[in-house]
Amino acid sequence: MSIGFMLPHPDEAVIWRGPRKNGLIKQFLKDVDWGELDYLVVDAPPGTSDEHISIVQFLQATGIDGAIIVTTPQQVSLIDVRKEISFCKKVGIKVLGVVENMSGLKQPLSDLRFVKLGEGGGESDATEWALNYIKSNAPELLNLVACSEVFDSSQGEPRRCVGKWPSHFLEKCRWIRSFAEQPRKGGRVSRIKSAV
Incomplete structure (x- = not known):
């Protein structure tokens, strides 16, 4: 209520x-x-x-x-x-x-969103590209958990x-x-x- x-x-x-x-x-x-x-x-x-x-x-x-x-x-x-x-x-x-x-935040790497920053300050979603790149070149990184202090x-x-x-x-x-x-x-x- x-x-x-x-x-x-x-x-x-x-x-x-x-x-x-x-x-x-x-x-x-x-x-x-x-x-x-x-x-x-x-x-x-x-x-x-x-x-x-x-x-x-x-x-x-x-x-x-x-x-x-x-x-x-x-x-x-x-x-x-x-x-x-x-x-x-x-x-x-x-x-x-x-x-x-x-x-704090604990998140599997595969659940994160990756963003590519443009020259003019814009950004585009690069999640699929980043995960495929990691999978091809360093698959062991997919088992990592990203940690961050929220505050x-x-x-x-x-x-x-x-x-x-x-x-x-x-x-x-x-x-x-x-x-x-x-x-x-x-x-x-x-x-x-x-x-x-």
Whole structure:
């Protein structure tokens, strides 16, 4: 469920203050028939705002087990993670763990797209040519996996951050191509439902 589904145009901005936002959060959490849930994922903005307070107030009455905080490797994101952990402690929500998302990409070479750069700055797809060239001249390279940092490395900061609190670092989330392609193909990734 998302307010984006209710907008007349996907690029339209929602410019609301506290009472209207809180009313919508309440409506999402109390009036939507979520059915039988294993997990409810609430994608909230970073920091500790009115939205977070409203979400906690509405969900504490349901007996939630705790929160999992998701971060990215950048230091600016980790500043908010420390605040979120402190927020959860102050409002009595157990932090079940912290997940570092978008840490890196591991992709078989055969799944990559190769681009040939033109003299005028243009580019053309050279994937088929590149893979055939590799297959003919260095087939052992097709068994390699290309790795890349999506963002600058956090150098283990989420793990250290969690070490100060009674929580767990739930490791890094790898980008999994088949999961990313599921929504485009009309499929579902898991039974986890998401709100807000």
